[in-house]
Amino acid sequence: GTQEGGSKTTTTEKTETTETTEDTAETNDATSSDLYDLAKYKSTKDKKDWTIAVVTKDNTANWFKRMEVGVNEFGEETGINVIQKGPANADAASQVQVIDDMINQGVDALCVVPIDPGAIEASLKNAMEKGIVVITHEASNQVNTLFDTEAFTAKDFGAALMDSLAKDMGEAGKYAMMVAYTTSTTHMEYANAEYEHQKEAYPNMELVNDGAIPTCESEESIDTAYERAKEVLKANPDIKGFTGVASTDCPGIAKAVEELGLDVKVVGVGTPNEFKPYVESGTISTVKLWDPKDSGYVMCKVASMILAGEEVGEGTDLGLDGYNSVAMVQGDNRCLIGQADITLTKENINDYDF
Amino acid sequence: MGNILAVKGIKKSFGGVHALKGVDLTIKEGETHCLAGENGCGKSTIIKVISGFYQPDEGTIEINEKGYPVMTPSEAINAGVQVIYQDFSIFPNLTVIENLAFNQILANKKKLVNKKEFRRIAEEAVKKINFDVDLDALVETLPVADKQLIAISRALLDNAKLIIMDEPTTALTKKEVKRLFEIITDLKKNGVTILFVSHKLDEVFEISDSITILRNGENVITCPTSEMTEEKFTYYMTGRHFDTNQNKADMEKNIGETIMSVKGLSAPGFENVNFELHKGEILGVTGQLGSGRTELSLALFGLLKPTAGTITMEGKEVKIPNVSAAEKLGIALVPEDRLTEGLFLPQSIIKNITVSKMDELTSKAGILSNKKVVEESAKWVKDIGVATKNHEFPVQTLSGGNQQKVVLGRWLATNPKVLILNGPTVGVDIGAKYDIHSLLRKLASEGMAIIIVSDDIAEVIATCDRAIVMQGGRVTGQLDGSELSNDSLTSATN
Amino acid sequence: MMAKIKKIDANILRLIMILIVFLIIACVTQPTNFMKADNFRSMAKQMTEYGLMALGVGVCMISGGIDLSCVYIANLSGITAGLMMQSMSTTSSGSGYILLSVLVAILVGAACGIFNGFLISYLRIPAMLATLGSYQLFMGISIVISNGSTVSGIPEGYTMWGTTLLAGIPFAFVVFLICIILLSLIMSKTRFGQKVYLVGTNAKAAKFAGIKNNSVLIRSYMISGILSAIAGLLSLARINSAKADFGSSYTMQTILIVVLGGVNPDGGFGSIPGIAIAVVILQLLSSYLNMFPNISNYYRDLIWGVALIAVLILNFVTNKRKQARLAKAS
Amino acid sequence: MKKLKNLTKQSEFYVFIIIVVLSIIIQARSGLFFANNNIVDTVRSMIVPSIYALCALLSFVSTGPDVSFPLIAALSTYLALITTNALGMGESMVIVFVFAIVYGSIMGALNGIIIVKYKFPSLIVTLGTSSIFSGILLGAFEAERMDLPAGLQRMGKASLLSVKNAETGLGSTLPMTFLILVALYVITYLVLNYTMVGRGVYAVGGDEVSAERAGFNVKKIRFGVFTANGAIAAIGGVCYAVMSMRYLPTEYAGGEMIVIAAIVLGGTRMAGGVGTLKGCILGTLLLTMVSNSLILIGISVYWQKVFIGAIIIIGTAVSALQSYGASRVKSKVKEAA
């Protein structure tokens, strides 16, 4: 269609290569090396005609509702057309469908929070080949993305979680880990990072079950988190710390700890409002998080800067606190890392409302 | 005395089958009225209309001179009508007590369960017929005869004014039948009216005061029993004068060498059965419901695993582990219950006929030739005279007799050496019944060996050269051609 | 002849009509975004995977059962192939090892299907429960062999099939079409297909007619397993990875598709082309809904549920009329 | 003696044996199973599944599978919460339950109408309505996690019983919802066993035609069962919210299959007519015990699904083969009279 042509005048050769993908593998390789050339993504369209699509894991979750606030804020501020879409089911296959549909609708930029980065590589590559700006979040190992924006890296985040836990439990004793599913990629990354960091920095601490990661799964359910936590605590009553990286984990763990009447420090990831009661009662000692509103805003911001042909890289100011001078790390991808981690404790949790 | 029941002009059809074409039935209070007719003439259907289970297409029902524009099962029960259904109508998953007590409790519109009352009703019910059964047993674990006795005792309620018995003796031994008749006499003394459905001559004459005979969904005659003779009875039922011997004499006797011989065969349901079957011979196997005849036919067809004994086909001892093995040996079975065992009701006539021949109609490449399938089915539809307009129609649109012909055609298509038929004419109208009997005799005269499993004594007499009688899982009698008569068979089976 | 076509295709005609009406609506409301080759290409790829599984579920449902495990058979097969390719790509050259991995994956799918069939036929476990149990089992095995993580690092020599176009049509969709055609032939033109219908109509009568029910059931579930394995392989190529819980929402979706496609949930009736058209309708619908930023994707469930029940009722009413007509005719 | 023989005929008996054996194994491996706190924990975990098990039992016994109860639970709880919030009646927990029951019954009645009127398979109908309810909940209402009104919060915090393990010092509390479970089971038990409607549920499932002839109103009974299922599901839904201390819209879906597996393990016959509350409890206990003890006995997280799948398959195979065997028990060959 005309719209498509208009939006991608700079990348016409590329669009042609995709049309003839059957050629050979080498052609693909040749083009894909250019895929990361930001200049090619500069849009000739008027800013008002850009569409930036944010694809989340699950639009019903509070976390992503909060993200939508940031996304909409960005839209209102800049007048750029932004949409946030989630899959009909929180599973990777459905997310791939949404991404593919967005690509076909000719959006100019795609900002994705992947359920499973591995599952969407091919779709994102396809998007980039079509000249669509691709930005990801919570996917430090995503290959087919121009920038992955993070409040910080999974490794740092895991380490920070471990630091908090270690501090709270006095750097010694047994601890356990919960993730949503063993198949949840980012959760497993955090969990692994925590463990690595503990082995390096806190030799007196010990992960239960001889370091099996994770100790248990919450299956994205607070009630299951509670049940499993109780089981773990019963099997290991000498546990001193517990971490949970899904937002469902810590409330469940904390409830179990309170009910069992144990002195276990709970540290994990989640949203302030949900954790407030347990933080106030002292069961959850530290909550680590970043503000999804900012992440949403930042993804859109980076996308719009690329569309506008502006430079993005080490030290770029993305216009929000914590992202005023991002660091760029080159790993599996180019990762823009802010200093936007939030550490919530009893003292400051009331400053946040989401 | 007045009429306890008067139904007039009842019409009822199922899809295309006109089961009742305007039936009248009037029963006087206190009498024992017999409703007779061949299989499939509509006896059970008229009963279900009276009991409110079916809504008639046309016609009126009066009980005790009160009209019921729309009859429902509970209204009928409240009006004092109790039915012993032919299929027993029991709850296999529940205990004997509940099976016995439900009707009365529901009729009394009780909402709550009082276990003591349940037990009392049940005890009373079984006491009436001296029926010895574990009241707490689940009905599905009981033998067939007990199920029938449950159905009978359940109907003998205190408030019952009209008890309808639809072939209540099919699974009973002679002793039990005798007991049932005593009960009926007692009930009669107490002013209860009985509608007794049967096509067994001796039973009808022994118990009834008057008789109504149906044929093909129509009234033929109603008269006092005293005015009826056996000969007339048979004639009214079948519409023709029966000369059984003539039928058999007509055909060319052509009994050849032994094709199948069964020695000491036992399986769950029967024990130590021995017989020989010859080419061109029709062997009858008769006995009551639950006597083991069905199981015997299943064992010969690979559907029931024998626990002892041997089967020899054409001189070679054979094992029949499954149906296709039976098929390879040239054994075919037309099963007892054509609706659940014989037919794929919603599928086309073509599919139903050609199912056993699919292998032969398939090309080397594995493709089923549509043309051959249609031709094959058309051939059999024509040969055995299935009345239908379109072979693509689902088989459920056919009448009972034509449905049975479809099953028969399916197995004749495999050109079997031994053809076993279990209840070949149950629910089949007279015309079709006659056709089927002639066809069987023709097949036998061409050398096919046939086993007919049937409790229809007239059928056994009309078609079989020899018969074995089973009771309680054992062969209790053997009757050869000359000995085959109504009396001899009737006394042997009871 | 005319009457015959009419009779066989009544349901399919109805589905095609729905499809056309839908396309017209889409054309009018979203002319630029929806109606373009790229969109159709990506829809074609997406529908292939659950479409193949729906075909398998369809066969099982026609045989009188159901298969809830196909998604996890697909994942297990995909993971098996992925792990084999991963480990052999460093040591092997050429594409022989890819072919071997594909074959092994299909065998895994077939084995899973046979396992289901065995549970259902010989052990007489109701299909719903048997495949419920086996889905946990297959998923569990996938988690164990993949450690729960994404299996990636699939060699280019394999993943290129995910982007290959044949005459402008995605390779995966061509595979889907071939499977539809083959399965349609199997179900309508072979002995086996006829037996599946008959067993599904009345298993007892089938036994009395000499059909080996157990073998028919095992083969039906094996077909479902193989189709699922192909789906798993195609998704491995499309997304360059495989994972134990990929596509978990497809299970219910496939059942809805199959019923919408005209398969009788009690068994015995239904056609493969009907299922295929239902797959297309679902895909169009969900892609279409994605065109509207303000319509939550969860509305799809609503529309889908309403459609399912409406179609059931519609079929009920038309069947009743048809029977009345037949009764009159006979 | 006869009692014992009868006992061995019931599948409940075999489930009970499996439970005993498993609990001994768990006790031996972890030393924790029979601790008072573990027992209370297990009971707590069983509360919501056992409530759902009632829905599954009633529908299987009378008609066929019902898979819509998790979404009826989710949607009716949500609607009850927003109505009470809107009316400002959050102080009373009873009102929330009443609203939920009303909403749940309406949804159940919808299932009932379609199933009774058209005689469609209940599996497909409830699958369809599930999909509709999910669309309404997450699409139309965009339901999200919610805090509970004050009344329910109080209920969630209150506890019926607290135990403390003298040895380990670990405590456990039994929530108030346990009372609801007990009440539901008592009511269901009384209705099923001491009312004609309850016996009708079994009669209809045993033989529909016989039931109609005996004078049961088959349609009303089936309709009633599905309506009641809606109400029970709604109660389960609110209980779940109370026990998690908040309303979690996405945590409901997907629970149906395990519940169905549990009741079939407990001896409920998929073909209808057979199933007991005892079996429901035992089946649910077995699956809860298994899934709540895998960590205790040290099975790796990665192997848990394999174990659960295997238990379902083995358990259902045993009960399927046993009931097949029972149906093959032919009348014994009688001595010729």
Ligand SMILES: Nc1ncnc2c1ncn2[C@@H]1O[C@H](COP(=O)(O)OP(=O)(O)OP(=O)(O)O)[C@@H](O)[C@H]1O
């Ligand atoms: N539900 C039904 N659907 C279709 N046809 C039926 C139905 N019930 C009965 N028929 C047909 O109606 C006719 C009369 O059946 P009915 O059962 O009343 O016969 P019957 O006289 O009781 O025979 P039998 O002696 O075998 O019991 C038969 O042709 C039968 O096939």
Ligand SMILES: Nc1ncnc2c1ncn2[C@@H]1O[C@H](COP(=O)(O)OP(=O)(O)OP(=O)(O)O)[C@@H](O)[C@H]1O
């Ligand atoms: N409980 C029952 N309720 C209704 N009908 C029954 C029942 N039991 C048996 N029947 C009818 O009787 C038929 C035969 O039952 P069953 O196999 O128990 O005895 P049978 O085979 O007729 O007797 P035999 O053993 O002499 O062959 C069944 O196909 C069914 O139609």
Ligand SMILES: [Mg+2]
């Ligand atoms: Mg009859």
Ligand SMILES: [Mg+2]
């Ligand atoms: Mg019989």
